[in-house]
Amino acid sequence: MNIAGKIIALTLVAVYAVLASVFLIRRHAYRQFVVYFVLLTALVASHVLEWVGFSFMAFAQEILLLLCLIASLILCLTFQSEFKSILAKPVLGKHKTENSKISDEEIRDSIQAIVTACQTLSKSRTGALIIVVQNKIDPFILDSGIRLNALVSAPLLVSIFNPKSPMHDGAVIIRDNRILTAGAFLPLTQSAVLDKDLGTRHRAGLGITESAQNDVISVVVSEETGIISVCEDKIIKRYLTPERLFDILYQPYGNDAK
Numbered sequence: 350m351n352i353a354g355k356i357i358a359l360t361l362v363a364v365y366a367v368l369a370s371v372f373l374i375r376r377h378a379y380r381q382f383v384v385y386f387v388l389l390t391a392l393v394a395s396h397v398l399e400w401v402g403f404s405f406m407a408f409a410q411e412i413l414l415l416l417c418l419i420a421s422l423i424l425c426l427t428f429q430s431e432f433k434s435i436l437a438k439p440v441l442g443k444h445k446t447e448n449s450k451i452s453d454e455e456i457r458d459s460i461q462a463i464v465t466a467c468q469t470l471s472k473s474r475t476g477a478l479i480i481v482v483q484n485k486i487d488p489f490i491l492d493s494g495i496r497l498n499a500l501v502s503a504p505l506l507v508s509i510f511n512p513k514s515p516m517h518d519g520a521v522i523i524r525d526n527r528i529l530t531a532g533a534f535l536p537l538t539q540s541a542v543l544d545k546d547l548g549t550r551h552r553a554g555l556g557i558t559e560s561a562q563n564d565v566i567s568v569v570v571s572e573e574t575g576i577i578s579v580c581e582d583k584i585i586k587r588y589l590t591p592e593r594l595f596d597i598l599y600q601p602y603g604n605d606a607k
Contacts, residue, residue: 451525453602459501459526460598464591466506467570467577476572477510478520478550480533480557483601484564486522490557494519494533501526510570520553520567536560543585548572554580566598 463479470477480486495516499505501523509531510517519532537549538556554567558580567580578587579597589597 455526456602457599459523460595462501462503463506463523463568463598464595465503467568467594468591469503469507470510470570471575471577474572474575475507475510475512475570476517476548476550477506477568477570478535478554479506479568480520480522480535480554481566481568481598482522482524482529482564483566485562486565487560487562490533490535490563491522491530494522494530497528497531499528501528520557540583547585551578551580551585554578555583555585559583566601568594568598 463481467477467479505528506521508514509521509528516532520535521528522530522533535553536556536559537552538559540555540559543552543555548571550569550572554569557563557565557567569578569580570576571578576587577589577594578585579589579594580586581597586597
């Protein structure tokens, strides 16, 4: 391989290495990260040895470079959803942007609809997971569900979480007075101290609040007990009354209004 070809290939490997390493760490795939790091280290070491006079490393460089390129390509294909998330435009700004025309009354109506739906779902022991976006959310999460862009209403929320609905197992993503997505998939919490009696919905509701990419409040209705919980800032609060739930959901908007 000529010098220009080596430079281009090594540049590609370096770029892929940085991005893929970030994705591997983000997914906690540390074993794969170590293997990939050792491979890259061997490639760099072969070049260092060649520069100090070990000419027999040329063949090893060709093999290692080929392996790195293949590994990089595989990693990029594996983490293509993360690439899409990074390259996507920033999603959702702050509550009250200059372009936002939603009124305080509409916000209150939307929150009341969420509270009413949670009461109904709680009484019928129907599981639910509602994500209320405060500032931002990972675009990948939005893309994992079915886009609705519908006005928030209690009947619509109850129908989405009906066990016969194809979207009932996922999360509903709400921004202001709009249901953006239904049936979305969320990352599960890695916390080892969470009550073992809590199910997947609670773990997903808490997990989404643990990422810096998301500024959200999760509302969870237990399918087994009907208990309403809220996850915010990596903390889960259980046994919420309708009044307390309304206050928690409205508080960020109330602060903006001051």
